[in-house]
Amino acid sequence: MKKKDDxxxxxxxxxxxxxxxxxNTIVETIYFGGGTPSLLTNKELEFLIDAVYKTYNVSDHPEITLEANPDDLSQERIIELSKSPINRLSIGIQSFFESDLKLMNRAHNANEAKSCLEEATKHFDNIxxxxxxxxxxxxxxxxxxxxxxxxSFGVPHISSYALTVEPKTALASFIKKGIIDNVDDEQAHDQFHMLKDKLEASGFVHYELSNFGKDGYFSKNNSAYWQxxxxxxxxxxxxxxxxxxRGWNVSNNAKYIKSIEQNELPIEIETLTHTDQYNEYVMTGLRTVWGVALDRVETDFGMDFKDYLIEQSEIFINQQLLYIDDxxxxxxxxxxxxxxxxxxxLFKLN
Known part of the structure; x- marks a missing residue:
């Protein structure tokens, strides 16, 4: 990690x-994600978690997640992490097949994926x-x-996503040259429903479009975002x-560090219009098991927005793609x- 000490x-x-x-907010979840947070030592993780506790009002039992890939999680590292405040691991397995991992240019192999989970489940309940x-x-x-x-590993939470082909990647190049077939939307559709059926039969709740959890194991981090x-x-x-x-920090490490050292926040901010906020709520709400609360739309955005939403929904209700319940x-x-x-x-354009 470049400039880690700074x-x-x-x-x-x-x-x-x-x-x-x-x-005025209680912190319910702390999430170490993006980049390679697994490179942080226990001492460094504890330093940052302590900084959160010193500065913010933290709940009695926060969910503290570390995101990592199997190649970062050796047996020794997993045991170390189990002795830290981290109480949840999010592991980027992606596939247990060597051919899939090579196609996606993943750094780990299938054996590392399995051995990582075998070890992690010995030391962590929430994975x-x-x-x-x-x-x-x-x-x-x-x-x-x-x-x-x-x-087979008994994990209580699974996140699953359709493969997206990012431009200017090796995969995009192979597809363009015809070396690899393009993503088949119909097959992705079938595999999504296979996943849903299999996990729900195994006691998982499909609480958000890409997330499945057993009771008591819904991700607080994911749930907060989608709610x-x-x-x-x-x-x-x-x-x-x-x-x-909505705000986002500068991506360059050196620029970020220099700005913070000068007591300046390296952040760009976009203020959402009333209509943007409505669109955001519709997009996130529909993805969840909780849905979009019509009373909340009326309270937060007004009767016109609620009427518009119901009117726009009619065609999808008739196609049995949407329904209204409670x-x-x-x-x-x-x-x-x-x-x-x-x-x-269902979005409003102005």
Missing amino acids: LIPALAKELELRKDEFI SLDLIYGIPGASNAQWLENIEMAL GKSYLGIGPSAHSFNGKQ KHLRVTTKGQFLCDGIASE
Whole structure:
């Protein structure tokens, strides 16, 4: 991690500089993600967690997550982390098949994925793993094996995402040259529903479009984001949200550190309009098991917005993609894979 020795005190200082933003908020979750937070030693993790406790009002039992990849989680490191304040691991498994991992240019191999989980489950109760579906060349039978392998470790939370091909990557180049097939949307759709059926039959609740958790193991971090709660992002590239404004820090480590040392926040802020806030709520709410509360739309945005939402929803209700239950607009099982597209049709443009 470049400039690590300067970066860690800068993170603590940013926490101090921004304390007024969270003055009336109880911190329920602390999440070490983005980049390679697993490179932090226990002492460094404890220093940053202590900085949060000194500066903010923290709940009695916060969820404290470390995001890591299998190649970062040796047996020794997992045991070390189990002795730290970290109480939840989010592990980027992606697949248990060597061919998938090579195609996605992952640093770990299939054996590392399995041995990492074998060790992690000995020391941590609260573990989430990531899986990717819709990988070119990966059959439905192979995808089912991936799900069953994940379940065999007894983890209580699984996040799963469709493969997205980022521009200017090796994968994008291979697809363009015809070396690898492009992502098949129909297969991704089928694999999404295979995942949903298999995990729900295994006692998981599909509480957000990409997240499945057993009772008591819904991610507080993910839930806060999708329920529109305020969150504070600390460090280079980190994003923040307070319900009315969205902010993001400069991505360059050196520029970030220099700015913090000068007591200046290296952040850009976008103030959301009333309509933006409505669109944000519709997009996030529809993705969750809780749906979009029609009474909240009326209270926060006005009767015109509520009427507009109901009117725009009618075509999707008739297509059995949306339904209204107990004054909440929710997505049907049939509509879940299409959720983001449906939400965009419910947005107001001005």
